[in-house]
Amino acid sequence: MSYLVQVTKCDAHKILKKYLKDHGITQAFVAKKIGISPQNFNDYVNGKHNFDADFAFNVAKALDISPYIFLKESYRKLVEKE
Structure with missing residues (x-):
């Protein structure tokens, strides 16, 4: 059995x-930049989707x-090391 954290x-x-x-950025702008549909x-x-x-x-x-800003505190340190 595997578990996702x-x-x-x-x-x-x-x-x-x-x-x-707060920054006046549209969802459509970001969606296009990351290559997914605005919906x-x-x-x-x-x-509605898992924010992984x-x-x-x-x-x-x-x-x-x-x-x-999106990560739990315990995982921020792992990112800093990379």
Whole structure:
């Protein structure tokens, strides 16, 4: 039996939604940058899809920000070492 560990914060989608609003960035802009449909991106932002580490890192790269805002504290140290 294998277990997947959730490394992102449980409210990561809310953090992203607030970040986009605060910075005047559209969901369509970010969706295009990471190569997914605006509807699919909207599903992540509204918590309908699992906001996993891959999505967190892709969004962070597209926005040129640190993925730390989406990661649980215990996983931030692992990212810092790389």
